[in-house]
Amino acid sequence: MLLWVNGGLANEQDARWLSNTFRIDPSISAVTLFIEREAGSPSVVLIRPDGSKYYYQRHPSNINWASTASRDVITLWQPEPGPWQATGKISEQRGISLVSAFSLRLEPLPPRVYQQEVIKLGAELVYDETRLDAAYYLDGLSLTAQLVGQRGTDEDAFTQAPQVIGVFADDGTNLDEYPGDGKMTAEVIVDALPGRYLFQAQTTNRVLARTYEQELLVYPMPISLRFSTPGAEGNWQLTIDADGELLPDSLVVAGELSNPLGQTLPVSGQGRVITLPDARQPGNYRWQGRAFATTRDGREIQLNLMEQVVRVLPPVVAASASPVKEPPFWLTLPYLVGGGVGLLLLLSGVGGLIWRRRRRATGQRPG
Incomplete structure (x- = not known):
């Protein structure tokens, strides 16, 4: 990289020893200065060709100035041609570097x-x-x-x-x-x-x-995921549906599945159906990973599979028919006594009715 130093054309290494003075050519519309300082020293003071000074805390709007503990990075827009100088505790190992045009x-x-x-x-x-x-x-x-x-x-x-x-x-x-x-x-x-x-x-x-x-x-995302319902033994699968832009046989999946106990197991596979670790505990299972595929035009792509939470319910247990229990005897006793008394009254009433009818049939009058 070339720059003007003390009125002459010099390379970056020479700029360290020449009083930290550099010359800006009239053809330069913008230039960026990288000035290395001793660690912990204050920002440099920039002196224009006319002797006026610019400071990190005070400078015009056509200057952008960033300062760290050991560096000043200054961009001058439409700078005044001529000799410029930077004063301060400038590092002897690096000094001043100028970049007039970069992209x-x-x-x-x-x-x-x-x-x-x-x-x-x-x-x-x-x-x-x-x-x-x-x-x-x-x-x-x-x-x-x-x-x-x-x-x-x-x-x-x-x-x-x-x-x-x-x-x-x-x-x-x-x-x-x-x-x-x-x-x-x-x-x-x-x-x-x-x-x-x-x-x-x-x-x-x-x-x-x-x-x-x-x-x-x-x-839109070219694939979608479906989780099957775990069977009686906890076995289940991850199914990947891909749209027509991807080659179905190119799908490869790598990720992690976390169970409700906080255990994380790696999961990987090829194709549309991936076997998952058995879901032995009910609760929330968390899945995340990446899918790799090839598009129909031959481009290899990688897709981020964001975390998904799948809730696995406990197995449903069929309710068995429970036998009808006989109530304790002491609970049924009042009903038995009441029922016996009612039966005696009914029988005595029926018996009295029959006796009266027979007396009338034989012509006897009640005494």
């Missing part, structure tokens, strides 16, 4: 993106067709991927806030392959409803103001 490059998203699709994206900052050293230039800065919902009609009263769906990193973790090589990588999960969006990748501060944009149409 953000990003791998384009596929033309057809699905809801909950997982995509690996790479990005890089490029100066004069050379990838910048992310370990230095992007230290303390971050690059995010986000979706901005687009209005469907003019009647929409509100516009949704941008939704962050991924963060780029160059640390050799997750999907990033090599740390500090300038190639930033993000795992983007398209966690959004189907519809039209504007995809953006941009820095999260105003100094390195670079943005990548792409119109995006998110299609």
Whole structure:
């Protein structure tokens, strides 16, 4: 990288020893300064060619200034041509670096993106067709991927806030392959409803103001899941229904199933039907994982299967007919006594009626 230092053309290494003075050419419309300081020292003071000074806390609107414990990153828009100088406890090991023109490059998203699709994206900052050293230039800065919902009609009263769906990193973790090589990588999960969006990748501060944009149409989730009812022994299955955009024999599922006891078991399989661990306890079972498939146009895709809760009920036990129990004798005694008395009264009444009829038949008068 080339820059003007003390009136002459010098490389970045020479800039450390020349009084921290640099010259801005009249053709430069914007320039970004990376100034390394001793740890814990205050921000530098920037001196213009006319001798006036700019400070981190006080500067005009055509300057964007970010300051950390050991670095100042300053972007000058339409800077005054001539010699500039930075004063402060500037590091002798790194000094001042200038980038006059750089761009953000990003791998384009596929033309057809699905809801909950997982995509690996790479990005890089490029100066004069050379990838910048992310370990230095992007230290303390971050690059995010986000979706901005687009209005469907003019009647929409509100516009949704941008939704962050991924963060780029160059640390050799997750999907990033090599740390500090300038190639930033993000795992983007398209966690959004189907519809039209504007995809953006941009820095999260105003100094390195670079943005990548792409119109995006998110299609509905191409698969759905169905859980069968566990049998008497607890055996059950997961069935995957795929739409016509996927090759049915290409489906592979990997995930985890947690039972009501908090035990988690790995589950994987190929095809539309996956056998699950037996559901031996009633309660809530939690499933989450990912599906891998091939589209009919040959693109390999990965889909995030969000957590689903399936409630397994205990088996239904048929109620058996219970025998009728005889009540205790002492409970039936009043009924027996009452019934006997009533029977005696009835018999005596009938007997008296018969006796009177016989007396009338023989002509006897009652005495």
